[in-house]
Amino acid sequence: MDAFKVRFLCARGRRTLMADIVSPEKRSQNMSAIRSKNTKPEVYLRKLLFAQGYRYRIADKSVPGHPDIFLRKYNTAIFVNGCFWHRHPDCKYAYTPKSRVEFWQKKFDDNVQRDAVVKAELLERGIKLLTVWECAIRRMQRDKIEEERALAKIIFFIKSNEKNTEIM
Protein backbone atom coordinates (compact mmCIF):
# COMPACT_ATOMS: atom_id res chain seq x y z
CA MET A 1 0.00 0.00 0.00
CA ASP A 2 1.51 3.35 -0.96
CA ALA A 3 1.79 6.37 1.26
CA PHE A 4 -0.97 8.23 -0.50
CA LYS A 5 -3.46 5.43 0.02
CA VAL A 6 -2.57 5.13 3.69
CA ARG A 7 -3.08 8.86 4.18
CA PHE A 8 -6.40 8.63 2.39
CA LEU A 9 -7.63 5.79 4.58
CA CYS A 10 -6.52 7.64 7.74
CA ALA A 11 -8.40 10.73 6.64
CA ARG A 12 -11.47 8.63 5.94
CA GLY A 13 -11.20 7.03 9.34
CA ARG A 14 -11.16 10.43 11.00
CA ARG A 15 -14.17 11.54 9.07
CA THR A 16 -16.12 8.46 10.08
CA LEU A 17 -15.25 9.18 13.69
CA MET A 18 -16.38 12.79 13.32
CA ALA A 19 -19.66 11.67 11.83
CA ASP A 20 -20.25 9.40 14.80
CA ILE A 21 -19.69 12.02 17.47
CA VAL A 22 -22.19 14.42 15.88
CA SER A 23 -25.64 13.97 17.40
CA PRO A 24 -28.35 12.46 15.17
CA GLU A 25 -30.26 15.75 15.35
CA LYS A 26 -27.26 17.76 14.22
CA ARG A 27 -26.51 15.26 11.50
CA SER A 28 -29.99 15.49 10.08
CA GLN A 29 -29.65 19.32 10.08
CA ASN A 30 -26.38 18.98 8.21
CA MET A 31 -27.92 16.56 5.76
CA SER A 32 -30.85 18.81 5.02
CA ALA A 33 -28.51 21.78 4.53
CA ILE A 34 -26.52 19.74 2.05
CA ARG A 35 -29.62 18.49 0.30
CA SER A 36 -31.12 21.93 -0.18
CA LYS A 37 -27.83 23.24 -1.50
CA ASN A 38 -27.60 20.52 -4.10
CA THR A 39 -31.13 20.26 -5.36
CA LYS A 40 -32.34 23.87 -5.09
CA PRO A 41 -36.15 23.72 -5.10
CA GLU A 42 -36.49 26.88 -7.20
CA VAL A 43 -34.25 25.44 -9.92
CA TYR A 44 -36.35 22.29 -9.96
CA LEU A 45 -39.57 24.28 -10.37
CA ARG A 46 -38.06 26.46 -13.11
CA LYS A 47 -37.10 23.38 -15.09
CA LEU A 48 -40.60 21.94 -14.78
CA LEU A 49 -42.20 25.14 -16.01
CA PHE A 50 -39.65 25.57 -18.78
CA ALA A 51 -40.42 22.05 -20.00
CA GLN A 52 -44.10 23.06 -20.17
CA GLY A 53 -43.20 25.97 -22.44
CA TYR A 54 -43.25 28.77 -19.85
CA ARG A 55 -40.62 31.48 -20.14
CA TYR A 56 -39.67 33.62 -17.18
CA ARG A 57 -37.22 36.00 -15.62
CA ILE A 58 -35.18 35.08 -12.58
CA ALA A 59 -34.98 37.52 -9.64
CA ASP A 60 -36.26 40.40 -11.78
CA LYS A 61 -35.18 43.60 -10.00
CA SER A 62 -38.17 45.52 -11.33
CA VAL A 63 -40.62 43.24 -9.50
CA PRO A 64 -41.16 43.61 -5.73
CA GLY A 65 -39.36 40.89 -3.79
CA HIS A 66 -37.30 39.82 -6.86
CA PRO A 67 -39.30 36.61 -7.31
CA ASP A 68 -37.62 33.28 -8.04
CA ILE A 69 -39.74 33.10 -11.19
CA PHE A 70 -41.52 35.96 -12.93
CA LEU A 71 -43.82 35.14 -15.83
CA ARG A 72 -44.20 38.46 -17.60
CA LYS A 73 -46.76 37.13 -20.04
CA TYR A 74 -48.99 36.03 -17.16
CA ASN A 75 -48.04 38.87 -14.82
CA THR A 76 -47.30 36.25 -12.20
CA ALA A 77 -44.59 36.20 -9.55
CA ILE A 78 -43.65 32.84 -8.06
CA PHE A 79 -41.74 32.51 -4.83
CA VAL A 80 -40.34 29.21 -3.63
CA ASN A 81 -40.30 29.70 0.13
CA GLY A 82 -38.00 27.78 2.43
CA CYS A 83 -40.27 26.52 5.23
CA PHE A 84 -37.71 27.22 7.94
CA TRP A 85 -36.79 30.80 6.99
CA HIS A 86 -40.26 31.89 5.94
CA ARG A 87 -42.00 30.11 8.83
CA HIS A 88 -44.44 27.86 7.05
CA PRO A 89 -47.30 27.54 9.59
CA ASP A 90 -47.72 24.06 11.09
CA CYS A 91 -44.88 22.66 9.00
CA LYS A 92 -42.35 20.28 10.48
CA TYR A 93 -39.54 22.08 8.69
CA ALA A 94 -40.39 25.34 10.43
CA TYR A 95 -38.92 24.24 13.75
CA THR A 96 -37.35 26.71 16.13
CA PRO A 97 -33.75 26.11 17.20
CA LYS A 98 -33.37 25.48 20.91
CA SER A 99 -30.49 27.88 21.46
CA ARG A 100 -30.21 31.63 20.72
CA VAL A 101 -33.99 31.73 20.68
CA GLU A 102 -34.23 35.54 20.59
CA PHE A 103 -31.77 35.77 17.72
CA TRP A 104 -33.78 33.32 15.65
CA GLN A 105 -37.12 34.84 16.58
CA LYS A 106 -35.96 38.26 15.42
CA LYS A 107 -34.75 36.81 12.12
CA PHE A 108 -38.00 34.92 11.59
CA ASP A 109 -40.13 37.96 12.44
CA ASP A 110 -38.15 40.07 9.96
CA ASN A 111 -38.61 37.51 7.21
CA VAL A 112 -42.33 37.10 7.80
CA GLN A 113 -42.81 40.87 7.89
CA ARG A 114 -40.82 41.34 4.66
CA ASP A 115 -42.92 38.67 2.95
CA ALA A 116 -46.10 40.49 3.99
CA VAL A 117 -44.78 43.80 2.61
CA VAL A 118 -43.78 42.19 -0.71
CA LYS A 119 -47.18 40.50 -0.98
CA ALA A 120 -49.00 43.80 -0.45
CA GLU A 121 -46.80 45.57 -3.03
CA LEU A 122 -47.34 42.88 -5.64
CA LEU A 123 -51.09 42.78 -5.22
CA GLU A 124 -51.26 46.57 -5.26
CA ARG A 125 -49.48 46.53 -8.61
CA GLY A 126 -51.86 43.90 -9.91
CA ILE A 127 -49.18 41.22 -10.06
CA LYS A 128 -50.41 37.72 -9.27
CA LEU A 129 -48.60 35.98 -6.44
CA LEU A 130 -47.94 32.27 -6.15
CA THR A 131 -46.09 30.95 -3.13
CA VAL A 132 -44.79 27.41 -3.39
CA TRP A 133 -43.57 26.03 -0.08
CA GLU A 134 -40.40 23.99 0.02
CA CYS A 135 -42.14 21.01 1.63
CA ALA A 136 -44.49 20.79 -1.36
CA ILE A 137 -41.51 20.84 -3.70
CA ARG A 138 -39.89 18.04 -1.68
CA ARG A 139 -43.01 15.94 -2.08
CA MET A 140 -43.06 16.65 -5.80
CA GLN A 141 -39.42 15.61 -6.11
CA ARG A 142 -40.11 12.36 -4.29
CA ASP A 143 -43.28 11.33 -6.05
CA LYS A 144 -44.18 11.57 -9.73
CA ILE A 145 -47.92 11.68 -9.05
CA GLU A 146 -47.50 14.51 -6.54
CA GLU A 147 -45.39 16.29 -9.10
CA GLU A 148 -48.09 16.10 -11.75
CA ARG A 149 -50.82 17.07 -9.34
CA ALA A 150 -48.99 20.11 -7.96
CA LEU A 151 -47.80 21.22 -11.38
CA ALA A 152 -51.39 21.10 -12.63
CA LYS A 153 -52.45 23.34 -9.73
CA ILE A 154 -49.63 25.76 -10.46
CA ILE A 155 -50.50 26.00 -14.14
CA PHE A 156 -54.17 26.37 -13.33
CA PHE A 157 -53.36 29.34 -11.11
CA ILE A 158 -51.04 30.93 -13.68
CA LYS A 159 -53.81 30.90 -16.28
CA SER A 160 -56.63 31.84 -13.89
CA ASN A 161 -57.87 35.22 -12.70
CA GLU A 162 -57.01 34.40 -9.10
CA LYS A 163 -54.70 36.90 -7.48
CA ASN A 164 -52.94 34.93 -4.82
CA THR A 165 -52.50 31.35 -3.77
CA GLU A 166 -50.15 28.95 -2.07
CA ILE A 167 -49.03 25.43 -2.86
CA MET A 168 -48.25 23.70 0.43
Ligand SMILES: [Zn+2]
Ligand atom coordinates in the same frame (compact mmCIF):
# COMPACT_ATOMS: atom_id res chain seq x y z
ZN1 LIG B 1 -43.51 23.53 4.75
